[in-house]
Amino acid sequence: MPLVLIGLGVVVLGSYYARGNTASLRALQIVMGLFVLSGFAGMLAHFNGSMEYQLELNPDMKHVGAVGEDPARQGAPSARPRDDDANGAARARLCVHGYPLQREGIT
Numbered sequence: 001m002p003l004v005l006i007g008l009g010v011v012v013l014g015s016y017y018a019r020g021n022t023a024s025l026r027a028l029q030i031v032m033g034l035f036v037l038s039g040f041a042g043m044l045a046h047f048n049g050s051m052e053y054q055l056e057l058n059p060d061m062k063h064v065g066a067v068g069e070d071p072a073r074q075g076a077p078s079a080r081p082r083d084d085d086a087n088g089a090a091r092a093r094l095c096v097h098g099y100p101l102q103r104e105g106i107t
Helices: 002-019 020-055 084-097
Strands: none
Touching: 002 020
């Protein structure tokens, strides 16, 4: 659909350039409006595709919370790192600050 719309836009733009009358201007305005509507439709299609992909990755995720719902009621993840991530976080912090890993006893 986007390619068809681009082709139509080129034709209508050429018509407006060649003629320059009010009918070709109105056609150009309509095609520009179709470009905007096509952009919203594409955004919605990509959102739905991303949501389906996430449901394929995590089938337990049956409900995506609506905007304005309480995250605590949705079972939101904790901001605290998991226990198995603590060693990795310490390792990353030491590497970023330039300290050798052996100084903290982390190897």
